[in-house]
Amino acid sequence: MDEVIEKLKKVEGITSKTAEKILIDIIESKEKLNIIKDVLKTIDENFDNCPICNFYTINKKCSFCDNETRNKDQICVVTSKKEANKILKSDFRGMVHVLNGEINLNKNISPELIQLPKLFARISKDMEIILATNLTFNGEVTANYIINVIKENCKKISRLARGIPFGGSLDYIDEETLINAIENRRIIKK
Known part of the structure; x- marks a missing residue:
């Protein structure tokens, strides 16, 4: 059991107690085990990472990149898919770019490791880049790095209020x- 609990804890948000509860619940109910199997199969067969914006795709379609009604001249830069999902559920009609992290010099996380080169390749002179990085030290370092690199390559750079x-x-x-x-x-x- 301990080995299974340790594996479950690798999923973000699952603690030792939660992993133990999940394991026991699934052991006690074959119906719940089948539900979990079905969910995992659906995720495996239908979900992937968008090669353009790093959000996820469902059946090879990205809710941002494959939506013709979105404003292609606005890119909101976020640090995680969870944040991008919040942007998707809002009234924002532009595009998104998921960094999958922030620059963190203490942990040797450089700009190349967080999808910044992919972002820079998407930028053109007609675009507005909206920085929605976290209001933390690493979020500010990341935002300032992006600003310094792109300031001559786009029409407008803004930051969330x-x-x-x-x-x-x-x-x-x-x-x-x-x-x-x-x-x-x-x-x-x-």
Whole structure:
């Protein structure tokens, strides 16, 4: 059992306790085992990585790259497929590029290891690049690196607005977030 639990823990989000619960649940129910087998077969046969944007494809179709209604002159750069999925579910009508990580010099993760060359190959003079990297040290390093490389090769570079989240209270907001919220405020009446 320990060997199976260790293998299950390699899936992001599955802890030792969760892996043990899953294992016991599947052992106790052949029906659930068959459901898991069916799901894994579906994933194996129908899902893959998009060779252009690094999002996933279903039956060789990417929800971004193979959708003719999307604005090809806007690329939103994100660090993970999970974030790209959030972009897909939003009202954003442009394209996406998934980096599959961030530059991290401490872990020897260089620009070449996170799909940046693929991004740079997609950029043209008519495009807007929207940087949606995380607001962390590595996210900022990644965004700044991208800006320095592409600033002469595209029409516009923008960054997602930063500030107070919906439902947030000023009492619990750190100083940096408050400053960003003030600087990125939206004008209601001019």
